[in-house]
Amino acid sequence: MSAITCPMTARIKKFKQLYIEAKPTVSVERARLFTKSHKESEGEPTIIRRAKAFREVCRKGPIGIFENELVVGTIGEHLKSGVICPEYSWTWVDREMDEFAKRSQDPYDIDEASKKLLREEIFPYWKGQSLEETFLARLNPETAKILVDTGIIDNDSKWRNAIGEITADYQDLIFKKGFTGLKKEAEAKLAALSPTTPEAQEQMDFYQAEIVACQGIIGLAERYADKAEKLGLKDVAKVCRKVPANPPETFHEAIQTVWFTQMGSILSENSLALNLGRFDQYMYPYFQADLVKKRITPEKAQELIDALWIKLSEWVWVISANTAKFFAGYNAFQNLTVGGRTRDGRDAVNAVSYMCLTASSHVRTHQPGLSVRIHPDTPDEFMDAVCDLISEGGGFPAVHSDRLGSEMLLAAGLTPEDARDWSNCGCVVPHFRKIGEWTSAVSVNLASALEFALNEGKSRLNPEIGGLPEKPAAQFKSFGEVKQAFFKQLSYLLKHAVIGSITAQRIHAESVPRPYLSLLVEGCMEKGKDLSRGGAKYNLGPVLTGIGVADSANSLAVLRKLVFEDKKYGMKQICNALEKNWEGFEELRRDVLAVPKYGNDDDYADRLAVEISDFYHKETVTYTDLFGSKFNSAFMGISNYIPAGSIVGATPDGRRSGTPLTEGVSPHAGTDLTSPTAAMRSVAKINHDIHTGGTLMNIKLTPELMKDKKNRRKLGALIRAYFALGAFHVQFNVVSTETLRKAQKNPEEYRDLLVRVAGYSTQFVNLSREVQEGIIERTAYEGF
Amino acid sequence: MAAKKVSPAGTIFQIQRWSLHDGEGIRSTVFMKGCPLRCQWCANPESWTARPEAGFGFRLTVDELVAKLRRDAVFYRESGGGVTFSGGEPLAQPVFLRAALEACGEAGFHRAIETGAYAPREKAAPIFDLLEEIFVDIKHMSSTQHKALTGKPNAGILRNIGHLLERHDNVTIRVPLVTGLNDDEANIKAMCSFLHGARGLRGVEFMSYHNLGVGKYARLGLPVPPPHAAPAPGHLEKLKDLVRFFGLTAL
Structure with missing residues (x-):
């Protein structure tokens, strides 16, 4: 299958320009209608109330069709709209919205009338009822001390926000049945039940909610059809009249179905990682059929894909300043995965796979998060196209090992066919469209654990908080003792991460079921059970994301070498140096920096990284969640390594207080001095297949x-x-330091400069100074 | 019981992984210490002396070297890359080099060399047979000029190159071009005549002078060379055309 490359059309150029220029703006209409509906549905089952509220938003919310659009649908009145979901949290909105426009990371505009409405009508209704308030009221105090806004363990994206983290099942559900078909299914199921048992009553509530949710999304599309007709956009009107109620038949209809489906999820939840899954696999049959019937040309299809990419980028995931530090860059983490193998094991690359690469190259928007699956038989031509896109410097696509993704999911209990059919969730999590999973449940700060071990159980920067009590570091008699102390603190953090997750899971199941999203994942309709109650076909345990593998490995290596092997310095000296943030300890710091660092293919540091990550995993999987599934480990980025670093003092590896840690399993910025091959050899020593x-x-x-x-x-x-070598993922930033510095000086001229942060790409100029510096510092390899 | 084979040792100053310009694919380049020449434009004067000094350079046995080179074997395999011996002058440690090349061959590595070819024929010939790819310098065709510029005459070098071009099928000639020293048309013409018709010649690669190594001389206590310059782009194009005129490939 050869690449088709058409140039970007003038229309898409215009959309791109408008998109770049539009300011992210908060729309309160969704919140207003959602709240209004709740006021009218008091006393009804929660799941039905939420479905009705969704339907109300669909029926009455703002409808936006902009000039010359091909793919239509906005979630608010503005081109770049974000919505507020007060049912999850509103206190941070109240606290922060006066500063929304001025904050350093991901600012939003919000007008005074909207703020007034929120404060006078909306927040008062949700006061005491929101997910956040419930969670904070129920969370046990010991856990709360380190879980709530400390940066030590963090899961506020799971209680200040909805979960997201699903991959809609176009292949078997939406394209096959349409929402009318799904509604009929729910009606049939409902009719077959009698409310004579508690289970039946719950299921009937669920099916009623599903019916209402279908009505909602179908009604939304109808309104778009009406509006399009009024505007004289015949083609768009025809498409919106047909889908997503009915299964699509043409490529254009399929594209619009995808966007409507996505909009439904966004209006339901305002969440991250609403993934598009294996877009090239489910869109290709429509492309082929249209070509045969002469309904489309490759150029037209490319234009539609480009238009969809822009739509995916326009909506804004509205989050707190704290969350924005962990997930920087207006990123909604909508992952789209191309390539890999088919369900029956053949190479899956097709014309649409190439068109996705081309679309990302054309529009250079930060969404979708384009990923590719590479297996040994991936065509060289496709590999060339992938490398061409990488060399454009936008950070796309993320590259994944096809086989390893399947292996991980096979180990998690998927059938071999389903495992082969995997796609990414959000950042780099192997996922599948029939999985329910909290793929970024808690961030766990390994550097904090080490700090507690070396600082008598306390945080250096905030001695009020800490882990388990510990004796002074000077009393450690061997390296083994130091390591054990570190692992002890790490176990403590993991325990509380689990407590926080399970607490959140229980509350989600109780108060914020997801009737619309449950339509999109197989299993829920069969079981009559919402996603939040384990309705999905497969339920995988929450993912605990470790931050600071390189930092802790490098730090332990330093202590082992200088204190216990060379015996050049004592623990007390080192801890003094950490306390003083290296000031007055320059020679010691030089010696510290000279100790082998992870990322240079030196077992001295690398084996520690393996040991640490293995321990982390072993500890994590001893816990099971609300559905009896084992918790999972991960070392991935987002931008969590920056806020995580800000709360940790100086570390033995030479790192200065408050500076960023390291993302994922990468070597720490500036310490991998050898070569990309050496860095890869180091990273490949980690046992990727267990995470x-x-x-x-x-x-x-x-x-x-x-x-x-x-x-x-x-x-x-x-x-x-x-x-x-057994690794799972790699992503490349190919931008010179010079360009980045220029962009810092003149952000206006570099608005479309995309860079890879960690697991996703976003506009460089949208990142805070801190994150920008972090990217610049990352080692740049010249080829020699 | 067979006698344990002693692994010869050599002096190296760097093993550079992720080398993209020293042959096909992704390679590791082994920089060997010691060089018989003293080219006026040399950017690596720290490589001249044979012994480790001032913390620069270290001894390594063949076994140790191959173990290190093996770390990137998976990258060589995927990219059609391998190992390149450079320096300094690799041929200045013929015993070590020969053993290293044999070991690399056994390990399945593609082997390349970057050499000035200043070595006795009987030492150089068996080594050339162990290489898949050869990059060899021609600094100047006139022996007198050669001596003035590098400290040594060129008769032996040219004999080695002639021998190479007959026996080997993958030879690239590298010419370090320095304005006023060797970039005149007469010299290049003479070189092209010399190379014309050679079966094993892949082409001629011009390497324009750069001054990134100049700072090292003072630090090593060596007299700082006079300022040199790279040929102007127009002139370089002319020399490339000259090469093509002789039916040779200008790389």
Whole structure:
């Protein structure tokens, strides 16, 4: 299958321009209608109330069709709209919205009338009822001390926000049945039940909610059809009249179905990781059929895909300042995965796979999060196209080992066919459209654990909080003791991460069921059970994401070498240096920096990283969640390594107080001095296959390296070799330091400059100074 | 019981992984210490002396070297890459080099060399047979000029190259071009005549002078060379055309 590359159309250029120029703006209509409906449905079952509220938003919410649009639908009145979901949390909105427009990371506009409405009509209704308030009221105090806004363990995205983290099942549900079909199914199920048992009553509530949710999304599309007709947009009207109520028949209809489905999820929840899954697999049959029937040309299909990419980028995931530090860059983490193998094991690359690469190259928007699955038989031509896109520097696509993703899911209990059919969730988590899972449940700060071990159980920067009590570090008699002390503190953090997750899971099941999203995942309709109650076909345990593998490994290596092997310094000296943030200890710091660092293919540090990550995993899987599924481990980025670093003092590896840690399993910025091959060898020593939540590795390459085809081929070889070594994921930033500095000085001129943060890409100029500096610091490899 | 084979040792100053310009694919380049020449434009004067000094350079046995090179074997395999021996002058440690190349061959690594070819024929010939790819320098065709510029005459070098071009099928000639020293048309013409018709010649690669190594001389206590310059782009194009005129490939 060869690549089709058409140039970007003028229309798409215009959409792109409008998108870049539009300011992210909060729309309160969703909140207003959602609240209004709740006031009218008091006393009804929660799941039905939420479905009715969703339907109300669909029926009455703002409808936006902009000039010349191909794919239509907004979630608010503005081009770049974000919505508020007060039922999850509103206190941070109240606290922060006066500063929304001025905050350093991901600012939003919000007008005074909207703020007034929120404060006078909406927040008062939800006071005492929101997920956040319930969670904070129920969370046990010991856990709360380290879980709530401390940066030590963090899961506020699971109680200040909805979960998201699903991959809609177009293949078997939405494209096959349409929402009318799903509604009929729910009606049939409902009719077959009698409310004579508690289970039946719950199921009947569920099916009623499903029917209402279907009515909602079908009604929304009807309104778009009406509006399109009024505007004289005949083609758009026809499409909106048909889908998503009915299964799509044309490529255009399928694209619009995808966007409507997505909108439904956004209006339901305002959440991250509403994934598009294996877009190239489910769209290709429509493309082929249209070509045969001469209903479409490759150029037209490309234009539709480009338009969808822009739509996916326009909506804004509205989050607190704290969450924005962990998930920086207006990123909604809508992952879209192409390539890999088919369900029956053949190479899956098709024309649409290439068109997805081209779309990302055309529009250079930060969504969707494009990922590719590479297996040994992936065509060289496709690999070339992937490397071409990487060399454009936007950070896309993320590259994944096809086989390892399947293996991880097979181990998690999926059938072999389902495991082969995997796609990514959000960042780098192997996922599937029939899975229910909290793929980013808690962030766990390994550097904090180490700090507690070395600082008598306390945080250096905030001695009020800490872990388990510990004796002074000077009393550690062996390296083994130091390591054990670290592992003890880490276990403590993991325990409380689990407590926080289970507490949240229980409350979600009770107060914020997800009737609309349950339509999109197989299992819920069969069982008559909402996603939040384990309705999905497969339920995988929550993912605990570790931050600071490199930092803790490097730190332990320093202590082992300088204190216990060379005996050049004592523990007390080192701790003094940490307390003083290295000031007055320059020579010690030089010695510290000279100790082998993870990422240079030196077992001295690397084996510690393996030991730490293995321990983390072993500890994590001893716990099971609300549905009896084992918790999972992951080392992935998002931008969590920056806030996590801000609350940790100086660390033995030479790191200065408050500075960023390390994302995923990457080497710490600036310490991998050898080569990308050495860095990869180091990272590949980690046992990727056990971390079902994914493992993330970042590499920065200079553009000169990527300028000729020969070198781009070498990049392809580098990737294949890395996967042959058993690693899962790699992503590349190919932007020169010079360009980034220029962008810092003149952000206006670099508004579409995309960079990879960690697990996703976003506009560089949208990142806070801190995150920008972090990206610049990441080692840039020249090829020699 | 067979006698244990002693693994010869050599002096190296760097093993550079992720080398993209020293042959096909992703390679590791082994920089060997010691060089018989003293080229006026050399950017690595720290490689001249044979012994480790001032913390620069270290001894390594063949077994140790191969163990290190093996770390990137998976990358060589995927990219059609391998190992390149450079320096300094690899041929200045012929016993070590030969053993290393044999071991690399046994390990399945594709082997390349970057050499000035200043070595006795009987030492160089068996080594050339162990290489899949050869990059060899021609600094100047006139022996007198050669001596003035590098400290050594070129008769032996040219004999080695002639021998190479007959026996080997993958030879690239590298010419370090420095304005006023060797970039005149007469010299390049003479070189092209010399190379014309050679079966094993892949092509001629011009390496324009750069001054990134100049700072090292003072630090090593060596007299700082006079400022040199790279040929102007127009002139470089002319020399490339000259090469093509002779039916050779200008890389």
